[in-house]
Amino acid sequence: MTTATVNETFALWVPPTGQFRLVHWHTIRTPQNALCSDAVRPVTLTSELTMWTDEGASPLRLPRNPRASELMIAYQPHPGDYFGDVLFTGATDVSGDVVHGLTFDQAITLIDLYVLGVTASGTGLQEY
Template sequence: MPATATAAWTFALWVSPTGTFRLLHWNTITTPQRALCSDAVLPISLTGELTMWADEYAIPLGRPRNAHASALLLAYQPHPGVHFGDVVFTGATDPRTDTVHGLTEDQALTLLDLYLLRINARVPGARRR
């Protein structure tokens, strides 16, 4: 696919309680409700350009604690609180139209970098013989 065709793509970063991170093509998902498969989502504004969305039904449905989302939130909030179930990170919401914007690929990858720095992850390198 030519580079110009992918330049318009935006993303959301989906984080599960198991520690799975997935980039979602925001152009095809378009709403936090669809990304989380829930009608009740709670926006948590982190910056003017970054929002985390959590499923409000996660606790009543017995979803597990999402320690990975909390670890990532430490980069933005000193006491991020406890979150349950899947969460999705997107760009800001346009207050005039309620349109939720996606993240650029760089923004989404920066979130992954922040997470890895927070947990002091060891990224596998080349094996030595």
């Protein structure tokens, strides 16, 4: 069994295919690297959770990402449509220059929401 160390942080990468990948944040370092785009936009979900979208995905006619929209319902009542790959990370600092990864517990909570399709408000997990 693999266990995470206290200092490890993660990001949850969700492509339109319905699959997901939990990645070590230290190997990616920026949402731009993870999404292979310079046109990323943060969507603040909570004080400790950010979703990053590729603003170039829609003009490039990349597929709609229904799983990202479903996961967003846990945090926003009418999330809208997202296209292409999205990335979930922890908080950003006030300047927006530093993006923190997800803790192990945050990552597991997101994966549970993703896999089970349970809304955060129904589980008491609106804030981490």
